[in-house]
Amino acid sequence: MRxxxxxKDVAQRAGCGVATVSRVLNNTGPASAEMRRRVLAAVExxxxxxxxxxxxxxxxxxxxxxxxxxxxxxxxxADAVQGAQEAFQRAGYQTLLVCTNYNPEIxxxxxxxxxxxxxxxxxxxxxxxxxxxxxxxxxxxxxxxCLLFNTAPGDQISWSVADHSAAKTVADAFAENKHNDTGFLxxxxxxxxxxxxxxxxxxxxxxxNGMIKPALLEIDEDSQNLTDLLGMFLQExxxxxxxxxxxxxxxxxxxxxxxxxxxxVPGDLSIIGFDGIEVGSMVEPSLxxxxxxxxxxxxxxxxxxxxxxxxxxxxxxxxxxxxxxxxAGGSLAPLFAESSDDGKVASFPPSNDLxxxxxxxxxxxxx
Amino acid sequence: MRxxxxxKDVAQRAGCGVATVSRVLNNTGPASAEMRRRVLAAVExxxxxxxxxxxxxxxxxxxxxxxxxxxxxxxxxADAVQGAQEAFQRAGYQTLLVCTNYNPEIxxxxxxxxxxxxxxxxxxxxxxxxxxxxxxxxxxxxxxxCLLFNTAPGDQISWSVADHSAAKTVADAFAENKHNDTGFLxxxxxxxxxxxxxxxxxxxxxxxNGMIKPALLEIDEDSQNLTDLLGMFLQExxxxxxxxxxxxxxxxxxxxxxxxxxxxVPGDLSIIGFDGIEVGSMVEPSLxxxxxxxxxxxxxxxxxxxxxxxxxxxxxxxxxxxxxxxxAGGSLAPLFAESSDDGKVASFPPSNDLxxxxxxxxxxxxx
DNA sequence: CCTCCCAGTGGAAACGTTTCCACTTTTGTA
DNA sequence: TACAAAAGTGGAAACGTTTCCACTGGGAGG
Numbered sequence: 001m002r003x004x005x006x007x008k009d010v011a012q013r014a015g016c017g018v019a020t021v022s023r024v025l026n027n028t029g030p031a032s033a034e035m036r037r038r039v040l041a042a043v044e045x046x047x048x049x050x051x052x053x054x055x056x057x058x059x060x061x062x063x064x065x066x067x068x069x070x071x072x073x074x075x076x077x078a079d080a081v082q083g084a085q086e087a088f089q090r091a092g093y094q095t096l097l098v099c100t101n102y103n104p105e106i107x108x109x110x111x112x113x114x115x116x117x118x119x120x121x122x123x124x125x126x127x128x129x130x131x132x133x134x135x136x137x138x139x140x141x142x143x144x145x146c147l148l149f150n151t152a153p154g155d156q157i158s159w160s161v162a163d164h165s166a167a168k169t170v171a172d173a174f175a176e177n178k179h180n181d182t183g184f185l186x187x188x189x190x191x192x193x194x195x196x197x198x199x200x201x202x203x204x205x206x207x208x209n210g211m212i213k214p215a216l217l218e219i220d221e222d223s224q225n226l227t228d229l230l231g232m233f234l235q236e237x238x239x240x241x242x243x244x245x246x247x248x249x250x251x252x253x254x255x256x257x258x259x260x261x262x263x264x265v266p267g268d269l270s271i272i273g274f275d276g277i278e279v280g281s282m283v284e285p286s287l288x289x290x291x292x293x294x295x296x297x298x299x300x301x302x303x304x305x306x307x308x309x310x311x312x313x314x315x316x317x318x319x320x321x322x323x324x325x326x327x328a329g330g331s332l333a334p335l336f337a338e339s340s341d342d343g344k345v346a347s348f349p350p351s352n353d354l355x356x357x358x359x360x361x362x363x364x365x366x367x
Numbered sequence: 368m369r370x371x372x373x374x375k376d377v378a379q380r381a382g383c384g385v386a387t388v389s390r391v392l393n394n395t396g397p398a399s400a401e402m403r404r405r406v407l408a409a410v411e412x413x414x415x416x417x418x419x420x421x422x423x424x425x426x427x428x429x430x431x432x433x434x435x436x437x438x439x440x441x442x443x444x445a446d447a448v449q450g451a452q453e454a455f456q457r458a459g460y461q462t463l464l465v466c467t468n469y470n471p472e473i474x475x476x477x478x479x480x481x482x483x484x485x486x487x488x489x490x491x492x493x494x495x496x497x498x499x500x501x502x503x504x505x506x507x508x509x510x511x512x513c514l515l516f517n518t519a520p521g522d523q524i525s526w527s528v529a530d531h532s533a534a535k536t537v538a539d540a541f542a543e544n545k546h547n548d549t550g551f552l553x554x555x556x557x558x559x560x561x562x563x564x565x566x567x568x569x570x571x572x573x574x575x576n577g578m579i580k581p582a583l584l585e586i587d588e589d590s591q592n593l594t595d596l597l598g599m600f601l602q603e604x605x606x607x608x609x610x611x612x613x614x615x616x617x618x619x620x621x622x623x624x625x626x627x628x629x630x631x632v633p634g635d636l637s638i639i640g641f642d643g644i645e646v647g648s649m650v651e652p653s654l655x656x657x658x659x660x661x662x663x664x665x666x667x668x669x670x671x672x673x674x675x676x677x678x679x680x681x682x683x684x685x686x687x688x689x690x691x692x693x694x695a696g697g698s699l700a701p702l703f704a705e706s707s708d709d710g711k712v713a714s715f716p717p718s719n720d721l722x723x724x725x726x727x728x729x730x731x732x733x734x
Numbered sequence: 735c736c737t738c739c740c741a742g743t744g745g746a747a748a749c750g751t752t753t754c755c756a757c758t759t760t761t762g763t764a
Numbered sequence: 765t766a767c768a769a770a771a772g773t774g775g776a777a778a779c780g781t782t783t784c785c786a787c788t789g790g791g792a793g794g
């Protein structure tokens with residue numbers, strides 16, 4: 001039992017040729033009842049299982065799909081991978097996971113390796129879809145793939161939030177609450193086409209609402225000194241009353257930093273986040289944000305690759321403009337309503353019903 | 368370029384045998400400078416890359432490791448997978464990911480499939496290490512593995528939090544704050560050896576501190592109606608002043624539900640969580656919790672399998688009792704200090720320094 | 735000058751499958 | 765009863781590698 005049994009062992013024990021064993025076990029081609037019985041018996045006693053490696057070599061197919069994302073530390077990607085993995089599992093495919101840490105070099109290497117391993121397809125979030133070497137390599141090799149969270153430059157499909165128009169919605173929300181001077185806060189701005197899209201959409205939305213062009217605060221590392229950076233930023237742009245953070249974690253951290261600077265949220269500074277992670281609605285004040293459904297997107301992207309692999313009709317692609325929804329929250333309050341004592345109570349979370357309605361819509365989309 | 372080039376194509380183009388190509392490219396065995404040049408040139412123009420499938424069949428090794436966890440929706444597992452994946456990547460291994468959704472049947476099937484795919488090893492979190500069919504199968508097949516988050520029943524090593532003694536620490540914290548009557552709140556209590564360990568540890572700790580045996584509230588699905596359940600629970604156990612939730616998400620949800628029941632946290636009810644997720648320190652009141660380092664554990668488990676695969680000395684195993692630390696927070700307050708107005712301010716998060724110190728210790732352990 | 739050794743090389747077997755093909759036996763039909 | 769078709773079966777090739785082995789030369793040491 002050291003070395004696992006091979007099809008030859010089974011054939012020998014059943015007293016037949018390997019071809020027969022293969023036919024019986026795969027239900028391909030004819031076999032007598034007697035043979036069937038003997039083969040099955042042999043399989044039983046030897047605890048035989050096909051080697052997928054041998055199979056793959058012969059069939060030129062691995063039933064494995066590569067999944068490339070920046071990091072699982074970000075729950076958005078974690079959820080998306082979860083969704084994709086479930087889709088693959090249901091279809092009998094395995095998931096080969098790589099985290100690139102937002103590093104294009106690692107991304108490229110990983111893709112090369114996965115192709116060498118002969119994955120049947122890819123679901124991936126590259127750092128920049130227009131320039132990604134890895135993506136070019138995949139296209140050149142003609143391996144099926146589906147983008148996730150990237151804004152596809154060409155005619156490829158991509159399961160992603162409509163970053164640009166979602167960011168516009170954020171601008172609208174600020175405008176409705178009479179904010180005029182705002183800032184945009186982003187991590188990894190250089191290496192992420194997502195962050196850039198959001199910034200551009202936000203700038204466009206602000207312009208459309210007749211607001212001042214938002215100032216940009218770009219931070220490098222994981223916000224150790226976010227408080228200092230925020231302080232400097234607000235000193236340079238003293239009239240800012242609202243900040244759009246490019247993800248919810250950053251938004252929560254910003255709230256914390258604002259407090260450390262003795263600023264009240266939303267009294268002195270309103271904050272809007274992006275992603276709609278669950279805890280955003282558990283904190284006080286609750287976080288105003290763009291709600292997305294990463295798991296649904298991951299599952300969609302997964303089904304998309306599967307459909308091109310198996311030549312089946314692709315899954316319904318959600319209307320990009322419905323891929324997100326705005327969730328009101330206590331971290332965003334109208335400007336000039338800033339009485340210091342009672343205002344806090346007045347600006348508390350609006351109807352939680354709204355929240356639930358919105359997420360419900362998202363859920364329905366995923367069916 | 369439709370079909371990728373094989374070693375034969377390279378050999379033909381370089382005018383030599385396949386053996387020579389293999390030797391040159393793998394730097395094994397001798398080769399003349401001229402041959403080396405010609406082979407390399409051929410590789411260049413054909414954009415040749417070894418097929419890992421062919422290689423695996425020959426070498427009986429796949430440089431792939433199976434990673435089996437309950438779900439990526441839980442950031443604890445997501446972080447752990449991230450850590451393991453990084454370790455594998457650095458060592459030139461790929462990660463084959465499966466999420467079991469806490470389902471032992473899926474767990475078993477997944478493990479079978481991964482073994483058929485000839486993974487070189489496993490890192491896994493099974494639902495119950497003592498009874499897991501899948502785990503038995505792995506042992507029978509003699510595939511290297513390392514447990515993660517499970518409490519190993521036998522002599523296997525497992526990278527996990529010392530759930531039992533961590534839960535004792537929680538009891539100590541309650542005792543220090545004069546709480547006597549407490550409850551334990553858990554998801555998936557039946558199917559998770561972790562939750563059971565925590566409960567047992569908590570019970571033991573309470574007994575040791577002369578407290579009442581804690582009541583158990585077990586919830587099934589993802590806390591849609593947690594508020595109702597909590598209400599009933601507190602009605603049945605009206606003297607409870609503190610609740611230990613088996614993870615931070617649950618703890619945050621409990622805080623929210625308590626508020627919905629018009630209870631003040633920590634004024635009327637103290638809460639302690641488990642895991643130490645980042646947002647726990649961003650909310651108000653901040654969450655008292657057991658801080659763990661899932662990424663470090665995942666990386667450790669990853670390095671452990673690698674060490675048994677490559678027959679190298681295993682990584683230092685952290686002292687189980689140092690695998691966690693208690694983080695004070697505003698959600699836990701001394702009993703009988705419950706003045707309704709000013710008490711809130713008084714019970715705000717203790718020194719943030721403590722927080723930072725604790726996590727720092729964790730970080731050091733991971734090196 | 736003869737050996738011996740070694741660098742350099744290619745042929746071929748082996749890894750575990752699937753599948754084509756050829757062969758034998760059974761079944762059905764006239 | 766004879767013949768064709770169909771069912772049942774096994775041998776062997778192919779998939780892309782690595783590696784063992786055998787075969788050349790040529791240089792060094794006697």
